[in-house]
Amino acid sequence: MEKKYILSFDQGTTSSRAILFDKDGNIVKTAQKEFTQIYPKAGWVEHDPIEIWATQSGVAREVLEAAGVNAGEIASIGITNQRETTVVWDRNTGKPVYNAIVWQCRRTASICDQIKADGMEDYIRENTGLVVDAYFSGTKVKWILDNVEGAREKAEKGDLLFGTIDTWLVWNLTRGKVHVTDYSNASRTLMYNIAELKWDEKILEELSVPASMLPQVKPSSEVYGKTDESMFGVEIPIAGIAGDQQAALFGQACFEDGMVKNTYGTGCFILMQTGEKMVHSKNGLLTTIAWGIDGKVEYALEGSVFMGGATIQWLRDELRLINDAADSEYFASKVKDTNGVYLVPAFAGLGAPYWDMYARGTIVGLTRGANRNHITRAALESIAYQSKDVIRSMEEDSGIKLSTLKVDGGATANNLLMQFQSDILGVEVQRPMVTETTALGAAYLAGLAVGFWKSKDEIAANWAVDKNFLPEMGEEERTRLYRGWEKAVGRSKDWER
Ligand SMILES: Nc1ncnc2c1ncn2[C@@H]1O[C@H](COP(=O)(O)OP(=O)(O)O)[C@@H](O)[C@H]1O
Numbered sequence: 001m002e003k004k005y006i007l008s009f010d011q012g013t014t015s016s017r018a019i020l021f022d023k024d025g026n027i028v029k030t031a032q033k034e035f036t037q038i039y040p041k042a043g044w045v046e047h048d049p050i051e052i053w054a055t056q057s058g059v060a061r062e063v064l065e066a067a068g069v070n071a072g073e074i075a076s077i078g079i080t081n082q083r084e085t086t087v088v089w090d091r092n093t094g095k096p097v098y099n100a101i102v103w104q105c106r107r108t109a110s111i112c113d114q115i116k117a118d119g120m121e122d123y124i125r126e127n128t129g130l131v132v133d134a135y136f137s138g139t140k141v142k143w144i145l146d147n148v149e150g151a152r153e154k155a156e157k158g159d160l161l162f163g164t165i166d167t168w169l170v171w172n173l174t175r176g177k178v179h180v181t182d183y184s185n186a187s188r189t190l191m192y193n194i195a196e197l198k199w200d201e202k203i204l205e206e207l208s209v210p211a212s213m214l215p216q217v218k219p220s221s222e223v224y225g226k227t228d229e230s231m232f233g234v235e236i237p238i239a240g241i242a243g244d245q246q247a248a249l250f251g252q253a254c255f256e257d258g259m260v261k262n263t264y265g266t267g268c269f270i271l272m273q274t275g276e277k278m279v280h281s282k283n284g285l286l287t288t289i290a291w292g293i294d295g296k297v298e299y300a301l302e303g304s305v306f307m308g309g310a311t312i313q314w315l316r317d318e319l320r321l322i323n324d325a326a327d328s329e330y331f332a333s334k335v336k337d338t339n340g341v342y343l344v345p346a347f348a349g350l351g352a353p354y355w356d357m358y359a360r361g362t363i364v365g366l367t368r369g370a371n372r373n374h375i376t377r378a379a380l381e382s383i384a385y386q387s388k389d390v391i392r393s394m395e396e397d398s399g400i401k402l403s404t405l406k407v408d409g410g411a412t413a414n415n416l417l418m419q420f421q422s423d424i425l426g427v428e429v430q431r432p433m434v435t436e437t438t439a440l441g442a443a444y445l446a447g448l449a450v451g452f453w454k455s456k457d458e459i460a461a462n463w464a465v466d467k468n469f470l471p472e473m474g475e476e477e478r479t480r481l482y483r484g485w486e487k488a489v490g491r492s493k494d495w496e497r
């Protein structure tokens, strides 16, 4: 049967999605299902791995049916996933020993304090590219082994396996035959040495995690195995894996050093491709593996903005200034500027480059003439200012000046935000036709491995622009506004201490 499509699995934090792509990189059909968020205690976040598998395999079958596509027409499957989220299961029964501990979960903060007290911080930063934080998988695995009855004994006997969500999905798709991950996911675990490309023994020892639990780390584009026949009636090669932010970088065809993408969702994830060069940040950005492909590994610098689209949700749900996120553009357009108002959405502290967990949200510059539209506009602009903060750090760390910014994610629908982003950066902002770049990136990785696409050049040629935003603001105005932002950030800092 002619192979006409690639099936992409996009297993995100709140929903599982399956998207069918054709050879031009266009979406043929999408199926999506949300799943349960489990909050056992304040600051704890879990998912049920069985529900993740059920929703993901469910939408995969659903999308084929809805598109009227035969499984035999699928050339391969690509997987992209919420990163860092940790599953530990029994290799004999395939049953998880505990819920998945989600990347957002803060329960291992005290384990992180202990690692720092043990003097491991610099070593970890240098060898994993990450900071010691509860965000990453390593301390989550340790927590499960330390807290689930019998888990440590089983792990030491070699009966337990660890995986991020990609690994868990491949294990289930192959009915327990394949235990792998890719470089990009491994680089988010806190246990992987990104310079030497191997699990780091010293860190494993610090965390007391047996090496026998760990998946084999493979390139991001390769046939890892085939789906069990019971899944789709035929065996389909599983041929691409990447963490979601790296997959988006690939889907945006950021193949040259210095290319940057920003995904504007709840938060904003900004990644700069740095090629074979591993750039260590002086500004608290993360160094991570973008992907491993064509026999080499390429790196990226990553910075995130905690409150991106979430700031607009706050306007909607708490201030009730708008009914719908899209209304923000309409109201912000009613005024020509913010009238001197700045909103710093440091609701959960400030990330890179400030790293101030005691900062809190603030609105400054209010005068008698300030109205709700000014505040809405200031909220939108804050997303662009925070992105600029991260991008400036990237430029400083890498010595590469940004030439264009490729954007994706829900909030890129907002033209006013995109224009302001271009204005405040002084660079062109490019919004592609396909903004599902995460799933597209995984599809491309899977397609390359089976010859569905021949080269990265062919993929780059598929990238098509929907709209380019060019800077219209003068340099003087840009500097004046950004100075105001920095001053506003100063007012929000160190508030809670
Ligand atoms: N037109 C818009 N203007 C501003 N923000 C928007 C707009 N549309 C969606 N958003 C914001 O984008 C986010 C949703 O984008 P999405 O990519 O689906 O995020 P996630 O993957 O994090 O759930 C929400 O936080 C929402 O407030």
Ligand SMILES: O=P(O)(O)OC[C@H](O)CO
Residues within 6 Å of the ligand: 011, 012, 013, 014, 081, 082, 083, 084, 103, 243, 244, 245, 265
């Ligand atoms: O599922 P998302 O899109 O919220 O992404 C989660 C990130 O991978 C966390 O690092």
